[in-house]
Amino acid sequence: MDSTIKRKFSVREIREDFPALRQTIYGKNLIYFDNGATSQKPQYVLDAINQYYSKDNANIHRGVHHLSQKATSEYEASRKFIAAYLNAKSSDEIIFTKGTTDGINLVASSFGHLLNAGEEILISAMEHHSNIVPWQMLCERKGCVLKVIPINKKGEIIQDEYEKLLSSKTKLVAVTHISNSLGTINPIKEMIQKAHVVGAKVLIDGAQSIQHDKIDVKDLDCDFFVFSGHKVFGPTGIGVLYGKEALLDRMPPYQGGGDMILKVTFDKTTYNELPYKFEAGTPHIAGGICLGKALEYLNQFDIESIKKHETELADYAQDLLLTFEDMNIIGESKKKTSVVSFIVDGIHPFDMGTLLDKQGIAVRTGHHCTQPLMDFYKIPGTVRASFAFYNTKEEIDTFIAAVEKSIGMLK
Amino acid sequence: MTLEEKQKEIVEDFAIYDDWMEKYEYIIELGRDLPIIEEEKKTKDRIIEGCQSQVWLDSSFADGKMHFKADSDAIITKGIIGLLIRVLDDEKPEDIAKCDLHFIQEIGLHEHLSPTRSNGLASMVKKMKMSALKALTTNDSEQKA
Numbered sequence: 001m002d003s004t005i006k007r008k009f010s011v012r013e014i015r016e017d018f019p020a021l022r023q024t025i026y027g028k029n030l031i032y033f034d035n036g037a038t039s040q041k042p043q044y045v046l047d048a049i050n051q052y053y054s055k056d057n058a059n060i061h062r063g064v065h066h067l068s069q070k071a072t073s074e075y076e077a078s079r080k081f082i083a084a085y086l087n088a089k090s091s092d093e094i095i096f097t098k099g100t101t102d103g104i105n106l107v108a109s110s111f112g113h114l115l116n117a118g119e120e121i122l123i124s125a126m127e128h129h130s131n132i133v134p135w136q137m138l139c140e141r142k143g144c145v146l147k148v149i150p151i152n153k154k155g156e157i158i159q160d161e162y163e164k165l166l167s168s169k170t171k172l173v174a175v176t177h178i179s180n181s182l183g184t185i186n187p188i189k190e191m192i193q194k195a196h197v198v199g200a201k202v203l204i205d206g207a208q209s210i211q212h213d214k215i216d217v218k219d220l221d222c223d224f225f226v227f228s229g230h231k232v233f234g235p236t237g238i239g240v241l242y243g244k245e246a247l248l249d250r251m252p253p254y255q256g257g258g259d260m261i262l263k264v265t266f267d268k269t270t271y272n273e274l275p276y277k278f279e280a281g282t283p284h285i286a287g288g289i290c291l292g293k294a295l296e297y298l299n300q301f302d303i304e305s306i307k308k309h310e311t312e313l314a315d316y317a318q319d320l321l322l323t324f325e326d327m328n329i330i331g332e333s334k335k336k337t338s339v340v341s342f343i344v345d346g347i348h349p350f351d352m353g354t355l356l357d358k359q360g361i362a363v364r365t366g367h368h369c370t371q372p373l374m375d376f377y378k379i380p381g382t383v384r385a386s387f388a389f390y391n392t393k394e395e396i397d398t399f400i401a402a403v404e405k406s407i408g409m410l411k
Numbered sequence: 412m413t414l415e416e417k418q419k420e421i422v423e424d425f426a427i428y429d430d431w432m433e434k435y436e437y438i439i440e441l442g443r444d445l446p447i448i449e450e451e452k453k454t455k456d457r458i459i460e461g462c463q464s465q466v467w468l469d470s471s472f473a474d475g476k477m478h479f480k481a482d483s484d485a486i487i488t489k490g491i492i493g494l495l496i497r498v499l500d501d502e503k504p505e506d507i508a509k510c511d512l513h514f515i516q517e518i519g520l521h522e523h524l525s526p527t528r529s530n531g532l533a534s535m536v537k538k539m540k541m542s543a544l545k546a547l548t549t550n551d552s553e554q555k556a
Contacts, residue, residue, distance in 0.1 A: 026431055348485035350463040351439075355487075358431040366463050380484060381463070409436055410486060 001044075001296045009305035014390050017042040017297075021390060028360025031395045036180050036339055036386030037364050038230045039211060041294075045234060048293040052286040060285055061259060061276075075285055078292030079275070085295050086225065087216040088242055092274040095248070096288045099239035100207040101130040103226030104174070106241055106278060107203055108134035110251040111172065111224075117143030119171045122200075124149045124157050124186070125376060126179045129369040131205045135174060149175075151376070155182035155331040163194060170200040177209035181368040181382065182331025183314070183339030185209075192221050201247065207231055211388070212310060212337050214303045217242050229287060234294030238287025241278070248274050255280040306389045310338035313387045313396060320400045324407060330382045338387040341368075347410045349381045355406040356383070361399055414506050417498045418514035425518040434519070435487065442490030448482035459531045459538060464488045466531035468538055472546035476501050479539060483531065491515075491523055491532060499539055507543035512536065 015021055020040040023030050032040060052074075058067035060075050076091070083091040097103040115121075121135050125148050139146045149162045157175070166173075173195040178185050192202045203224040206215060210227040217225050224247075229238040243251075253260055253271050257280030262270040271277050298306075317340045321327055326345035343349060353365030366381040367374045374381055385399065412420070428434045448457075452469050459466040464485035471478045479500050483489045498514065499507055515521050524533050 348464060350485040351487045353463075355432070355435060358435060380465070405432070409432075409439055 001300055006302045007300040009301055009309065009389075011309065011390060011392055015392075017044065018390055019043060019046070025360045025362075026358055031361045031391075031398055033385040033387060033391065033395075033399065034362045034364050035211075035388040035391075036208060036231075036368075036384060038236070039233045039388055040390070041235070042233055042297050044297045045290050045294050048290045049235065049286055052289055057286075059282055071285055071289075074289045075283070078289045081292045082240060082295060085215075085299065086240075086242055087218045089218070089245060093217075093242055093245050093248065095241040095243065095275045095278045096283055097226070097239045097241050098237055098284070099228035099230070100205060100226045101134075101228075103224075103239055103241035104130055104203070104205065105134045106254045107174075107224050107226075107243070108138045110254045110278070111201070111247070112138040112142060112144075113252050114250065115142050115144050115171055118145065118169065120145045120147055120165075120167070120169045122147050122149055122162070122165055122170055122173045122175075122195075124175045125151045126155065126157070126182060126184065126370065126373050127174070127176055128180055128205065128207070129371070130207075131174055131176060132372070144171075145169075148372075151373075154333050155179065155184045156333045157184075157186055157191075159187075159190075162191065166194060166198045166200065168198055170195070170198055172201050172203060174203040174205070176205040176207070178212065178337050178339075179331065179370075179373075180208050180339070181341055181370045181373055181384065182333070183336040183341065183386075184331055184333040185213075185335040185337055187335075188222070189220055196221070208337065208339075211298070212307060223247055229291035229294060232291075232294055233297060234291040235284075235287045238284045238291045240291070245274060248278070253277050253280070257281040259283070301389075309389055310387055313391055313393065314338040314340055316393055317385060317387070317396045317399070320396065321403065324403070330377055330379070339384060340386075341382040341384045343379055343382050344407060347407065349383045351410050352383045352403070352406050355409060356399075356402055359402040359405070361402055414498060414502050414510055418512070421494055421497065421514045422517045438490035438494075438520075439486050440490070441493040442486040442488075445489065445493045445496075447489075447493065447496065448480040452480065453482065459534045464531060466492065466535050468535055470539065470542040472504065472542075472549075475503060477504050477507055477539075477543050477546060481535065488523075488532060491520060492535065495532075495536065495539070504543035504546040508540055508547065 018040045056071050058071040060072040079091045079094045083094045121144055123131060123135060135146050138144060147165050149165055150158050152158055175186060177188050188204055195202045201223040204222045206225050206227040211232040223244050225242040227240055230236040260272050260277050260280040262272050318329060321342055328343050330341040349365040353363055356363050364384045448467055448469055453467045457467045457469050459468055464483050466483045467481060469480045479496050481492045483492055515524050
């Protein structure tokens, strides 16, 4: 796809690209507002998956035969494309992973190997369990200390507290770019600068941001950036860890196996170079190729028009929701992405979600894998509507009517 | 009424609804009408943690029969609990332990009992059956199951 001339942003045309959106659930047209959990896939990606398995399937990197070389060159071309998309210095900085969680675990295990007892890791109070538990496990293993940067009621990281927590003991700051539960967009560029002042490295959890904004790792100056393919219109089971080359070079391998070695003897094994050092075993080849295709698809559009449309959707939904009595929006930062999390006094999110489902609307209910955050707000969970660029205001109107009907039944 | 007859009765009750929302309206009513566990009994040891909603279950065994009280913080879950209790309460432990709760499938609510649904209901049914089994193996009819 040629990305120099951007495709006109037309929601109607974009919807045509996503076959999953054209279906009925319980006899109602599907309204898919669970994009924070996973996104639907465009035909462009579906065709690429089909093409790979029906024509190009072969194991990569070692084969001398035509198919193997073809699969290898496509896989590596995808890595190059992703590197360019993120503005990484080289494709050696792009490690294919299973997803965001896998990327964080890789860093916790391998970068964690370089840490010593008493050294500190900072996370924020709004992190997904995936950006909490690997660090807790590391702290248990190495005697490091996990510290939590508090947030305010609006759902924003308290920057003064963050600055206070930073010290020469801080070795890593691991924060989310965008909160999956609240939608808050964190000021990561400033936070990265502050961390670097004390010599700490920074990992950005980009699971919720890669699909909504342009990511430029050079401009951000982050040390690690992780994301999942399936949230950015690509396949499940594939993701990316970006890491600065010098840092990745210093880190020991994560898992042992094929592809990550240079030479194996029973006495001593030497490891392969980047990025292969971190990719043991046959990788998710189709996933790697098709994640590139998903980003290519997204790259046809001017990201600013996507952002504008998504922000309009979120503002529209939030304004309409606030017309209901006893409605609480959870996450009220001025800087938010297209996520609206809410809870109505006296109505359990599970009940609301069940009734919305029966009206053909897919939302997520519960703690969204952020239990400490729900404890902070003293709520059992929220109902979360998360929008993508293929959603429309008409869908939000239907959703609002369904919320009204559900409140009527549950109050 | 036997356990089987009670299941049949519920299936008949639900037969008049052909719309999902009507079905749920009825379940919500059931949930509302059932203050089924005392507040002081909602203790930690009676909680069945679900990912989505919480369920409390109190089981006892007296005069050769099992007695259940339960509650949930979600009203739909509570309504379905009401149905389960209607079927299983005041029944002999041996009947409970071997019973097949087919009514759930027949009224189209089986998704709520699937182990992946994580609303605590599947764990609740398991716990009800386990306490019935426990009652079967104990001779003391007064002992709490």
